Amino acid sequence: MASADESAGTVEITLTAALAGLVDAYEQMPMPMNRYLGVILVPSVVFFLGTVAAAVFLDVALMIRGPIPLLGFLMLASAVFYPQILLSQRKSELNNQFHLVVTHMTVLATTNIDRMEVFRQLSKQDQYGEMAAEIGRVVELVDTWNLSLDDACRRRAKQVPSDAVSDFFDRLGYTLGAGQALDDYLVSEQDQIIANYKTVYQGTLDNLEVMKDLYLSMILSMTFALVFAVVLPVLTGTNPTVTVSAVIVLYVFVQSGFYLAIRSMAPHDPLWYHPEDKPSPVESKIRNATVAGTALSGGLLAFSLLGMLGLSPVTLDDVVFFLDPLPLPFYAAIPTLPLLVPGLVVNAEEKKIKARDEEFPSFIRALGATEGAKQSTTSTVLKSLRKKDFGPLTDDVDNLYKRLNMRIETTQAWRHFTAECRSSLIQKFSEMYLVGREMGGDPKLLGELISENMMEVQQLRQRRSQATTTLIGLLYGITAASTFAFFIGLQVVNILSNMSLDLSTSASNFDVGQLIHAGVYDIPLIEFLLIVIIMFGAMLSALMVRTVDGGHKINTYVHFVALTWVGSITGVMTKWLVTQFLAI
Known part of the structure; x- marks a missing residue:
């Protein structure tokens, strides 16, 4: 009994803390709370109630009506928790720039300028984003409201969302109030500041490890759901195109959600520097490679589509003559090959x-x-x-x-x-x-x-590189495993449909259609949908890798092409193996 009461008390405390955090996030929004309620929150509630009413009163299939309230609930949840997300983004930006700002502050403090000038100089550094804005608020409290620097630091320490920055401002305020020089304090605190930054940085990498485990579990679950959506209609007679499309939409939402979560958690530590006023030969090389690669890729895609539609006398089958007929997944994979050109150029420059x-x-x-x-x-x-x-x-x-x-x-x-x-x-x-x-x-x-x-x-970047390597292995493994499962289900259904036709012609007194509903399948269309989800997964997986490693955007092309080919080759080989083992 006592254990149950303790559990209930823990849950109540957790809910109370979460509610208090949400209220605090609303109070710290740039937009006034009453305006946010009227412009964002109330319309989202109305939209949610409208989706519920549509699901109840629309005269359509339950499979189509069911997801409608989910869309309204997603909009409502986004509106309710957006201030919390905004506050979390501010916290992440502060943590990402904290170490560099304190190092810059230490460098300035060791020179011959006044300590307030140190803060003014840092507040003008737009490259530090939210951290520069936070230091600007300290400067404003001193210049506009005539507070002392130590009082201004202690005041901002109570309002800043980052624990590391709050602790730094608090200790800095008390130290300056006690009469210690700014440079002495910052130099003596370097080890402590670096340790705090390493703790925050490592914490984000640990969170990414947790997200990778969750991502693996969810994608495997969605893979099973998609395989069932492919296979079960052969027994139930439902339209497989509708079921597969519904699961694919859910699959897209899950993958997109995880990509956004990883993007918000990954440490913002970019590798590249892109000065707009100082062009470099590297930029022209990358630009030329990108134009050439995308143009070739677009040309191959147009050539492939025209050949499939019968509008071109020469088709991709004629070019790749050693594969006759050319498997459908390769129609999607071959046009991506030229994207390796800019990707490899950027990859070589990143190593330098x-x-x-x-x-x-x-x-x-x-x-x-x-x-x-x-x-x-x-x-x-x-x-x-x-x-x-x-x-x-x-x-x-x-x-x-x-x-x-x-x-x-x-x-x-x-x-x-x-x-x-x-x-x-x-x-x-x-x-x-x-x-x-x-x-x-x-x-x-x-x-x-x-x-x-x-x-x-x-050293922290080396740890991030190790985390990126494990993520790459996970994404490539998931791509191969999920594609293997997709095409096993598809080819089993394809073989069953051919078997049902043979049985129907040989045994006219037995109605095979009562057991195997092969006529509801459009196999090429189902295969096309599976290829679409493989391509989408390859794109988001490549973006995840780029987000975690902090590299150039164009470096995404390398993993996109590689993942697309891994999925395509796995699909083709799976179809061939299943045919060899199960074909009669």
């Missing part, structure tokens, strides 16, 4: 960027130490450093020296350096070093600080 990231900490440490020891300019130090081997970063260092030696403005020379590297991390940390040196910071301290922090980020 990762190699530059690995070399940059040693470069910036050597630059800072030498510059501090010789008490000379960056250009003079680079004259000797450019002769050292920094791997793929060597040419970029040499170009930086040449620009500085030609008396090009220092800021512009460094901006060209980061644009050529095309690395997001190199851009951010180079900007920190540049600003720190311009404001009189100690080059040795700056170099060591930036090097240590970037190496920590690199």
Whole structure:
């Protein structure tokens, strides 16, 4: 009895906490609560009631009426929990940029500027997104409402949604109020700040592991449902096209939901840097490869469709003459092959960027130490450093020296350096070093600080790379397994339908149609629908990989093509194997 009461009390506490969190999310919305209720929430309730009424009063099949209220419920749930989702996104953005912002703050604090100027400088850095906006609110409290910096930090600590940022503001406020200098506090707290960032980053990767397990379970369940939707109509006589289409729609919703969940959970740590005002030969190479690949893919798709419709004298069957007839899955897979061209080009450039990231900490440490020891300019130090081997970063260092030696403005020379590297991390940390040196910071301290922090980020990226590798293996395995199950069901039905025709002609006194309803099937249409879901799954799986690894969008093409071919080959081989074992 006591156990039941304790369980009930735990559930009540959980519900109360969830409700309090939802109310807090409504209070922190940019839109006033009464306006949100009138513009969003009330119309969603009306829409939900309308879908329920439509399901009750429409004179159509239950299979069509049943999902209608689900659409209304989805709209209502989205409207109710959108403020919570918005708050969660803010929290995620704060956590993603927290470490870089604190590192930048430490770099600025070690220079000769006022501590309020440190906050003002950071609030202007749009690249830090929500974190810059949060620091801007601290600046506003000081400049507009005449609060002290420590009071402003403590005030924002109570309202910021991220626990790590809240704890940082709270400790910073009490430390500044006690009279400690900002640079002393930030330098001494570097280990603690890095540890907090690593905990948050690792927590997001752990959440992705949980999501992968849930994704595997749900996709396997949907695979079984789709196989049953293919096979059961042969016994029940229902329209298999309707049942398969209904399950496919549900399959699409499930996969899309998991993609959005993974996208919201994955750490935002992009690999690429895309400056709009500093074009690079890399960008033109990628653009040319993308235009060529997509044009060839579109041409092959048009050629394939015209051949299937009988509008072209030469068909894909004539080109791929060694496969006669050409299996239907290959009509979808072959046009995707040219997309490998831009995908492989981007993949090769990403490997170079990762190699530059690995070399940059040693470069910036050597630059800072030498510059501090010789008490000379960056250009003079680079004259000797450019002769050292920094791997793929060597040419970029040499170009930086040449620009500085030609008396090009220092800021512009460094901006060209980061644009050529095309690395997001190199851009951010180079900007920190540049600003720190311009404001009189100690080059040795700056170099060591930036090097240590970037190496920590690199270690976290290695863990993310491992998580991406396991995700890739999972997605390829799911694609092969689900396609195998799809086409086993399809080919079994196809063989049963042929058997029923033979039995009907040989035994006229026995009505086979009472047992096997083969006439309700349109096998090519069912196979086409299965190929559509394979292509859709390949697209979303490729997007999941790109979201988790933080790479270029075009790198998605490689996994899309590979997953499409894995599904197509698995489907063709499954049909052949089932035919060999079951055909009479």
